[in-house]
Amino acid sequence: MSLALVRTVVGAAVLAIASFSSQASLIVNGDFEGNPINPNSWTWKPSSQVAGWQGSNIEIWNSMNGVQAMVGNHFIELNAHGSNQGAWSIFQSFETLVGQSYELSFYYRARNGSNEQFDVTVADLSQTLNDHTNQGWSFFSSTFVANDTNTxxxxxxxxxxxxxxxxxxxxxxxxxxxxxxxxPATFGVFTAGLLALGLIRRIRTR
Structure with missing residues (x-):
């Protein structure tokens, strides 16, 4: 194998990993498809039974009352059923890089359209949303900068x-x-680099 080919292969692998990392969502079960239910039905579950999420109970819907999901077949109602003390709150933590910019996006909609509002917070971003209606989904998108390795x-x-x-x-x-x-990706790149260096040295000593 030529030295040029080794460099090309390693370079392509690094670019592929970086590209994948930049495009993959860091949120687990962000479309709430992890707990499938029958069409025209709803249920609620403790957050411990819903992949990725923690906090209050989570109420899952599938095409109830004429409301269709924006992504997949399922969506949730933040103000869920079951026992709860105070406001409803769900959260998810994920690994981040300090100083890295990220884009947060999601869809939101009112059920009845009267006095429905909620807060969304992540890193240096905090916003109250109270403009949603029951006539259709609204889209939220904003950026934030991570200030910790866990956000x-x-x-x-x-x-x-x-x-x-x-x-x-x-x-x-x-x-x-x-x-x-x-x-894990960083380790993979590092390992690939070491292997490539070893191969380059072997080629040069021949």
């Missing part, structure tokens, strides 16, 4: 009622050009 995204309702605040398609993606590479 938490949180949605919190403004009241303790069991009606309101649909969510779907939650995503966090590293912005292009400044993509963080996860520890």
């Amino acid at each position: 938490t995204l949180r949605f919190t309702s403004h009241n303790s009622g069991t009606i309101g605040n649909f969510l779907d398609g939650v995503s966090v993606i590293a912005q292009q050009g400044t993509a963080a590479v996860s520890a």
